[in-house]
Amino acid sequence: MRVHHLVAGRMAPPLGPPIICHVLLVEHPDGLTLVDSGLGRGDLADPQRLGPARHLLRPQAGVTAIDAVEAAGFDPSDVAHVVLTHLDFDHVGGAVDFPHATWHTTAAEWAAATSDIKAVEKTRYRSAHLGGSPIVQRHAGQGDPWRHGLSAIEVLDGITLVPMIGHTRGHAAVTVQGESGLVVHAGDAVFDASHYDPTLAKVGILRAFEKSVARIPKRLRTNHSALAALHTDPDATVINAHDTRVFPGAPG
Ligand SMILES: [Zn+2]
Structure with missing residues (x-):
């Protein structure tokens, strides 16, 4: 499967880089498949719907998932699936621009964001994204044993959710068996890519931000270790959602 790397949102936090x-766009036999979806057009037209966190992240105008899909030469109506690492607004916001697509998430994340929402999570999950009637496939359980002590739930041929809770209660990495090897999208299981790629410089502000927004902070170190182990697998490429340095072609 061909895997395209797209920028589906840009944010300029006042306190960091x-x-x-x-996000990834996968040319899957079952239809174009997005892995995470960044921001949507409605989010940029009406940033207030993102809640108070918009002041911490400051989304920039003009960059959304649907714009990125079009710019890559694809028809947005061909997007059939969106596989989500988690349901924070900067990961699910763009999915609403693909109303015919099936969303895939862990059952734990869907519950955390909808039926079992806690006060501390109210600002991260937004009704503008989750309050409509999306087609959602919830994937329960841990899946089958996989690499480095992790487990994997196959959601489509060659695409899996790898439960990696911590940032949120139902967070998962997403793996895609691409034509050039395995791509592991770590989502927000890590913010500073130097946690898994020791050739990169440490970014203290990203590390501090990650800790401050983690739902289960004690899990972060375990996730970083697993991602570092995956990074050493010769067939695997690990990326994460927000660190600009791991976008293909970015200066290191
Ligand atoms: Zn995020």
Whole structure:
């Protein structure tokens, strides 16, 4: 399967470096498939619907998933699936621009964001994205044993959710068996890519931000270790959502 890397959002936090919403567009036999979806047109037209966190992240105008899909030469109506690492607004916001697509998420994340929402999570999950009637396939359980002590749930041929809770209660990495090897989209299981790629410089502000927004902070180190192990697998490429340095072609 061909895998395209797209920028589906740009944000300029006042306290840190510019960050992106790094998503994948997979040419899957079952239809074009997005892995994460960044921001949507409605989010940029009406940023208030993102809640108070918009002040921390400051989404920039003009960059959304649907714009990125079009710019890559694809018809947005051909997007059949959106596989989500989690349901924070900067990952699910763009999905609403593909109303015919089936969303895939862990059952734990869907529950955390909809039926079992806690006060501490109210600002991260937004009714503008989750309050409509999306077609959602919820994937329960841990899946089958996989690499480095992790497990994997196959959601489509060659695409899996790898449960990696911590940032949120139902967060998962997403793996795609691409034509050039395995791509592991870590989502927000890590913010500073130097946690898994020691050739990169440490970015303290990203590390501090990650800790401040983690739902289960004690899980972060476990996730970073697993991603570092995956990074050493010769067939695997690990990326994460927000670190601009791991976008293909970015200066290191
Ligand atoms: Zn995020």
